[in-house]
Amino acid sequence: MALTQSDIDAEVGDLQDAYDKAVAAGAPVQNHPPRDYAPYRSSVLRHPKQPLVAVSGGDPETVELSGPVFGVTDVTDIDSDLTIQHQGEPLGERITVSGRLLDRNGRPVRGQLIELWQANASGRYAHLRDQHPAPLDPNFTGVGRVLTDDQGRYRFTTIKPGAYPWRNHTNAWRPAHIHFSVFGTAFTQRLVTQMYFPNDPLFRYDPILRSVTDEAARNRLVAEYNHDLSQPEFSLGYEWDIVLDGPSATWIEEGRD
């Protein structure tokens, strides 16, 4: 029998309670989702059962402590404006999404590549496998790229994506989100994640967001509405800073491991 939303809610609630109790009893805060999170059904056969093997960061020749670099050849001028990539204007609510890319010391990550992709305003991806009956928009693909500036700042102009259904369980809906892919100075800092919009009523029902069992960590995935970023007669502004995890060669050079 197909799983219902209440089946999923019960599983999510149990895992949330277990996490909250563990932290109250002194267990470490988990900043990232566990890979084994059964309410997100696709994770069941796709997570390792053996523990990860630690590679200690003491050796500066460890390849993963450096990472790929990108430059002006890797982006074009219109990549950061998803509303001008076609002949006409896309439908939907125009938004500006901006923020800073930082490491855990609060230092800006400069000149690095940020990529994003998203559904259109109706909640449909320009992807053959997305066949749910919402319209495609001939004026919107939903792919953007930008290099961070000298302050680590990025800025995109796009359309607010719609929520959309998926098949994790009956009546499953993803809250509106934008996928982000981000590079740091080290390959260890690689991050792929999703940015959400404030106060979405679907948050509590979504096993992907709820897989981040730490509430404060979950909140870090939600952009802040920033009226100063809104542009008169043009777009609404959302601010979202991204903080990269993982050691890098610079940490070792400064004696931090």
Place this chain on the structure above:
Amino acid sequence: MSVSRKSPASTETPVDLLPTPSHTVGPFYGYALPFPEGEQVAPKGHPDTVTLHGYVLDGEGNPIPDALLEFWQAAADGSLAGAPGSLRRDPVTGGFLGRNGTDFTGFGRVATDADGHYALYTLPPGNAGLPYISVCVFARGLLTHLYTRAYLADGADPLLDSLPAERRATLVAAEGERRTYRFDIRLQGEGETVFLEFE
């Protein structure tokens, strides 16, 4: 979420910010992240080119057709500086030109095909110690990406030597004919690949 207004400028005392959580890459990255010649890290036609290839498999041994692999490695001379130009773009059309045929960026990105298979064309890495290519695995269903290493030779190595023989074997690519190396990635179950965390 904005942390910038609460954090000091970079010249002040370092702060310890909490990281942005990871999320799955999902099923629909295919029109956004893969790019032409993502698998062609070696300059085309380079006589030293090696092929690293294999399957990505789930806990039942079934191929994963919607995994995305990224590769990072030292250049043949050992340099870890990398170079821009992996996604070299055409400023006229906005499309992709492919790599410039001379620079070695050290970075590759390959989506698995419908059979769960991938192939990477690159130059042997010249890093210190045994040559290895760092692999980062993304997939629908994988909430946080995984790291592993494809070693192109076996021998003394701090990581390999710390593993039991059976697990060690999952990190050593099998050399085949015509400079090919087979490296399967099993996310779960029998023969599960060793995945890494960095401290």
